[in-house]
Structures are given as C-alpha cells and as structure tokens.
Amino acid sequence: MSFELHILGSGAALPTSKRQASAQYVNCNERHILIDCAEGTQQQLRKYGLKLQKIQFILISHLHGDHFFGLPGLLSTMHLLGRNKKLSIYGPPGLEALIRAMLAAGGHPLQFDLTFHTIQPGEAQLIFEDRLIEIFAFALKHRLPTLGYRINEKPKLLNLDKEAISAAGLLIEDMPKLKSGISIERNGKKYNYKDYTLPAQPVYSYAYCSDTKPSPSYLEAIKDVDLLYHEATFNQQHLERAKSTFHSTAQQAAQQAVLANCKYLLLGHFSSRYDDAHQHLLEARMVHPNVGAAEDGLQLNLGKWGLIFASADKTQAQ
16 A cells, blocks of 8 residues: 655646646546546656556546636547546636537547545535545635645554464464454453454545645644645745735645644645745745755655655755
8 A cells, every 4th residue: 555646746836847837646546536637637747657447536626727627638539448437526606617618629428436525614524434544624814715635544453473372273264353443352352453453554644735825724634744735936036926816835735734734744836936945945945944945756655755844954956
C-alpha cells in the first residue's frame, strides 16, 4: 500500500515554461484521484508516466478556468481510448452543467459511466469512503464558491507476531481476529491479542487548499494533517494584491499550517511574476519548520518526505 502525491501543475492562472496550472494526482492505497484539472493536465499525466485511465475520482476545487479547463479534453480522451470504468467527479455547484454542455456541443456522448457529485461548500463533509480511505470536502475563502479536500487513510490492521503465534499453537482462523485487535479464547484459555501482534503500519493524511485567503473557517478541516498543500500565490511584497484577489502569501500559508498543527507544508499555485519559489520558502520557513515548494513533476511518498522538506536553514527546495 502506498500514499503518493504527484504534482502535475504548480502555477497560478498563467502557465509558464516551468509551471502548468493546478493539477495533482494522488494514489492512496490504489485509489487513484485527480485533484483539479487545468488545461494541459492530460499532457502532464503522459509526461510523468501516469495512466489516466486509472483515475477513479476527480476533485475540482472551483470554477476558475485554471482549475478545470482541462476536464472536457481529459474526459474526451478517456472516451476515445475506450474507457469502460466508472468515473466520479466531485465539485462545486455549476460544474456538471458546464461540463455536460461542453461535451454535448461535440456531439459524441461518452460511452462510460460518468457521475457528478455536487458539493455545497461548508463545514467539512465526508464525500467518499471505503475500507481503506475517506475523502472530505470543506469550504475555502475565495471570490466564488471554492472547495478544499482532505484524504485520510483509515487505520490499518495490526501486524502478526509470527513467532508468538507459532509458539502458542494458534490456528489460521484466529488470525483475522488478532489482526483486528480482538482477543480470542480456545480450549478454555484466553489469548490477549496484544501478546500476538505488532503495531500496525502508520497512516497518513493529505489536505489540499487551492485558491483561498487565510481564514480560521477551514482550520478545523485541516487540523493535524500530515501534509498540507496550501496556495501561496504571492510573497509578502505583494500582500495587498493577495488581499484584493482573495489569495494567500507564503507567510500566511505557513501561519495557517502552524495554527492547524500540520506536520509538513507544501507551497504552490505560484504567480507567474516569480521566477522561482526562493523568497516564498524564506518567508514560510520563518514561521513553519517543515516547508517545501511544489514543482511540476515533483513526486512525494507520504512517510518518505525527502529533501524537499529541508530544515529551516535551507533556502530553497532541492
């Protein structure tokens, strides 16, 4: 099982030669999730070796073009390649009507099961769960209804202590209960599960905050998350511009991460006015100790953070 994050686009509204606009691919325990879908997303998927037909869920944050203009093209490509698996799309009000109108204009209906789930932005709400993961949506503070998303792994089963189990002569049919933390009784003797198991593998969580100004309203939704992606469109030099456009600076993103007790912070959605994220990192690392900068093509395996989260004395992501 793995929890991988792939950055497909780390820039803001205007794509550059270095950064495409917002799109991310998450593989959480073989649940394949696309978060936002800017123009060019399908090319980025191909460029970084990710199979678009594996995508099961698409999470759209809001209806600014740099977050969803790639969706009609991606869906059309899936259709042309013969997709026959169900696809679920989650997003704000108005998304379904827009996308269906664009697809209808082409005169070629999709030949796979496409389901839209309209999410009214508000307090954190569970929008999907199965035995391994859960996905929450919550409201951000932008110029139009905007959603953030959080993906949590569910607690994993305990590992078995094979030597202890063998010495006790326990049977195969006892294993599921022990792994689930249930003690058993056999031939009048009680066996405490704690004596025959080892700790479970750790679980991780990831939160995505796209376009938003800093606000206490979504802190609870991202509380204690292992990795927070938070927009940092501007640095402090352009604080007033951030305020007027309902965006955040890198320093403000770091403050939100501290207030919500987020373990690691990944900055992104950088304005095209900046050549790199050097100054963003300097400002954010004055506030939060574990900060990295998103770059197109960056891949992170949660739990194996690497040098992107260098200590605060470093001045740029590696």
